[in-house]
Amino acid sequence: MASPDKKKPRIENSVPRGDLKLPYxxxxxxxxxxxxxxxxxxxxxxxxxxxxxxxxxxxxxxxxxxxxxxxxxxxxxxxxxxxxxxxxxxxxxxxxxxxxxxxxxxxxxxxxxxxxxxxxxxxxxxxxxxxxxxxxxxxxxxxxxxxxxxxxxxxxxxxxxxxxxxxxxxxxxxxxxxxxxxxxxxxxxxxxxxxxxxxxxxxxxxxxxxxxxxxxxxxxxxxxxxxxxxxxxxxxxxxxxxxxxxxxxxxxxxxxxxxxxxxxxxxxxxxxxxxxxxxxxxxKSSEKGEDTEGNYVPFKEKVGAYDIDNIVDSKDVLSESDRLLLSSFINDTYLTDDSIKTIRAQFEEDSSVQLRHFINDNVANIIYSSASLLDNKDNLGNGKSSAEYGAGINNQWHIAGPAHKQRFLEYRGTDVSSDSCGAALNNVHLNLFQSAAFARYLQLLTSLDEAQGHRGRVRRFRPGLDYTVAHYGILTKTPVLDATLCFVAGKGNQCLHDDETGEIVGSDEDALWSSGDVGGFECYIEADEESQEADAEYDAEDDTELLSVSPSNNTLSLVYRDPGTMRFIKYLSSFAPSSRWDISVEYDVTCENH
The missing domain is CATH 2.60.120.620 (q2cbj1_9rhob like domain)
Structure with a gap:
């Protein structure tokens, strides 16, 4: 606390303890x-x-x-x-x-x-x-x-x-x-x-x-x-x-x-x-036991390393079976050579890119409709103050902690065939995000080197309840590519801003998410490697924000994260229009140019 005296002298106890009277x-x-x-x-x-x-x-x-x-x-x-x-x-x-x-x-x-x-x-x-x-x-x-x-x-x-x-x-x-x-x-x-x-x-x-x-x-x-x-x-x-x-x-x-x-x-x-x-x-500790992310898992088949700068046609990287798999999940727009080149140019410039309407309608509609039903069933979002900590927890959705670092629901079921939200997300996670074909596709989009492994999970952040906190246990020793596919209420459109005021135009769900007022955004900040001291950071505002990604329906966020960067999902307000459902995967990569 701020005080004119840097060091406060100790005052000896001078009040008789046997006759203690408290002041008005x-x-x-x-x-x-x-x-x-x-x-x-x-x-x-x-x-x-x-x-x-x-x-x-x-x-x-x-x-x-x-x-x-x-x-x-x-x-x-x-x-x-x-x-x-x-x-x-x-x-x-x-x-x-x-x-x-x-x-x-x-x-x-x-x-x-x-x-x-x-x-x-x-x-x-x-x-x-x-x-x-x-x-x-x-x-x-x-x-x-x-x-x-x-x-x-x-x-x-x-x-x-x-x-x-x-x-x-x-x-x-x-x-x-x-x-x-x-x-x-x-x-x-x-x-x-x-x-x-x-x-x-x-x-x-x-x-x-x-x-x-x-x-x-x-x-x-x-x-x-x-x-x-x-x-x-x-x-x-x-x-x-x-x-x-x-x-x-x-x-x-x-x-x-x-x-x-x-x-x-x-x-x-x-x-x-x-x-x-x-x-x-x-x-601020990165010792064993402080990590919350788990180990990397190798791909079931070899991904392969490609000189992306010299690739003229994506067919030189993606086989017919790769394309068949990718097209069963991904919007066809993102599989054309022109789109791939445009995305790669943006990623090489910014080290990040957001791809809206990424999953095709056949898959996305199942996820979105079942997610909406579950939020209504659990009485969550849109300012409802009756949030219960047990909302949504069952034998497939488990709560993840500890609370000083994170709280959200993680899907641990094995079903990939039903129309439930968890099963549909799990299907995308297991059969797309963990596939060598998708890893090759990511090379085309980012020009990063061959992914050595992956780790990730299917999550639900409930309004009024869930979050993650930035901590040193999530720092990595090598660069990673974060691939996060998000589903929330809204159309997933890019919001417009007023040229004069800079304010977001509109008041729909997309605008509410983009405002940041209801949380749920993913924020990347720089870790302070110089100081390991735990100062009064509940009062500090000196974190260096590198990037903030607003929640957006059916949007894939790709972010290159170096070993000195932390990330967190801001606490999701009860006033958010829905839960944040996502597939969050890290790919272990190395890179020379980002």
């Missing part, structure tokens, strides 16, 4: 509840946490705090693969409540003026930052007296409609206890979303004997939360942050009321034990 405006009954609250905390699951439902501050105080923030403070929109949020005032930037001029000398006139307009918030800050409250928190958590220093972070955050925060454990630096005070609309209901979600964890994969870092990779969260806590007005939540244990997230806000909260951390003198297992450290 903290509710007068809190200390009387200490034994019950601490007992409930010690027995809570899936990890130890505490919850004061609706009486954290004295009556009437929080209404004033809420109004002061809304009337005086601006919020800045921030978004990454992990979150979508409006960040507001950092209480550390406001001067302390004091008559001592020396205390306020380091603060700007702007901050002094702002503080004068929010007297109730300043009173609350003084109480939250007080020694008395820190002692109280230590007792609540059952941690050693004096564990918490006078370093406190606290800021106002607003999760408006569509905002969210994905699964993480809050472990950064010397953070010790996380806390949240909710200032939501008093009429907030479960259908408005914004729940605090808590996750069970289990031990991660352990590398084989003799391998580097021969320790367990640490606990990982389950794919779905096991407990939710509503953001009730004047309620308070707290927990000790623990690497690989205190996994939590903020559910998307479905309603049109802002989820306003004060969130912060009490710090200790030192970083927590096993900090190498913290979420941010794990996302």
């Amino acid at each position: 405006p903290l509710h007068h009954s809190l200390y009387d509840q200490l034994q019950t609250l601490s007992s409930d905390y010690s027995k809570s699951a899936p990890f130890q946490h505490g919850h004061i439902p609706n009486s954290f501050l004295e009556e009437g105080v929080l209404e004033n705090v809420r109004n002061e923030i809304i009337q005086n403070v601006k919020a800045n929109f921030k978004e990454s693969d992990l979150f979508r949020v409006y960040q507001s005032i950092d209480l550390g930037n406001l001067p302390p409540v004091s008559n001592d001029d020396t205390d306020s000398a380091a603060f700007s006139d702007e901050m002094l003026s702002l503080a004068s307009k929010m007297p109730t918030l300043m009173s609350l800050k003084a109480a939250l930052f007080s020694q008395e409250f820190r002692f109280f928190v230590e007792k609540l958590c059952g941690i050693s007296p004096g564990s918490l220093t006078n370093e406190v972070d606290c800021a106002a955050n607003c999760h408006d409609t569509g905002c969210h925060l994905l699964c993480h454990d809050d472990v950064i630096g010397t953070r010790k206890v996380s806390f949240i005070l909710y200032l939501t609309d008093p009429e907030w209901t479960d259908s408005d979303g914004g729940m605090l979600e808590l996750y069970e964890s289990s031990e991660g994969e352990k590398p084989a004997a003799g391998e580097k870092n021969e320790i367990a990779c640490g606990a990982v969260p389950a794919p779905i939360p096991v407990k939710t806590i509503p953001p009730t007005f004047n309620s308070f939540v707290w927990f000790v942050v623990k690497p690989g244990e205190s996994f939590h997230s903020v559910q998307q806000v479905f309603g049109n009321k802002p989820r306003l909260s004060l969130q912060g951390w009490f710090h200790s003198d030192s970083i927590p034990e096993h900090s190498q297992n913290a979420t941010l450290q794990r996302l």
Whole structure:
């Protein structure tokens, strides 16, 4: 948090612990509840946490705090693969409540003026930052007296409609206890979303004997939360942050009321034990056990290497049997020599290309119609707030995790003949994408070298539920060609933009996907190879975006990805018009010119 003091001195405990009184405006009954609250905390699951439902501050105080923030403070929109949020005032930037001029000398006139307009918030800050409250928190958590220093972070955050925060454990630096005070609309209901979600964890994969870092990779969260806590007005939540244990997230806000909260951390003198297992450290690790993609599989027949630059006719690469196979799936337009040359020229220029209406109607119509039926059956998309984590899960569609890296449904059935969406997609995956004929076709489209193997899966990203996160475990040692065939609601047409404003023209489903407002797009970003440190990246916006590919119905995206590039599928909003169904395959290639 930004603060005029780079290093905050530790204040010795000077308040008698036997006669602890909490400062106003903290509710007068809190200390009387200490034994019950601490007992409930010690027995809570899936990890130890505490919850004061609706009486954290004295009556009437929080209404004033809420109004002061809304009337005086601006919020800045921030978004990454992990979150979508409006960040507001950092209480550390406001001067302390004091008559001592020396205390306020380091603060700007702007901050002094702002503080004068929010007297109730300043009173609350003084109480939250007080020694008395820190002692109280230590007792609540059952941690050693004096564990918490006078370093406190606290800021106002607003999760408006569509905002969210994905699964993480809050472990950064010397953070010790996380806390949240909710200032939501008093009429907030479960259908408005914004729940605090808590996750069970289990031990991660352990590398084989003799391998580097021969320790367990640490606990990982389950794919779905096991407990939710509503953001009730004047309620308070707290927990000790623990690497690989205190996994939590903020559910998307479905309603049109802002989820306003004060969130912060009490710090200790030192970083927590096993900090190498913290979420941010794990996302920046490429050690064994952190990969989520699996091994490459060789083709069943030799693909062959061709000097594409000297190929005049595609018949020199594709046999009659190759063409017969390809034409049973692919739109004939993309199999002509002229189209192949045009696509190759664009790919050589941009290292990426999107091919719309790629699959022929016979196959695509089966996929699209069955996908629409399943979304309706599961009550997903178009702003429906009744999303259930179990939606769509069955003996063929399995949920993929862990939640701090990804959540989506993966098709693991074997059927390729029925008219179900999964079987139809699986048919394209197994019989087209994994074929040597398709690999040869990709050589013609890209001029890349012979693919050595492939790995991939059929996925479904459900509105209001699913995503992937950029992490170092997906970095490759050699270049890859990403081939992703996407199916979503819409016609799959290229959207037009206004020449003057640059805004997307139209309001149909294609335009909504292209806007990026409902997520589901695939984003490529550059990995920071220079720094392996886990800074406060939940607040950072320094990722270098290289490419963003909007979801588009029946569109094949081809992207050349070098070893220093990560990718993610942005969280799919409940306001998306459908699930994102795709076949995502990586081909292990080498290349000289891209």
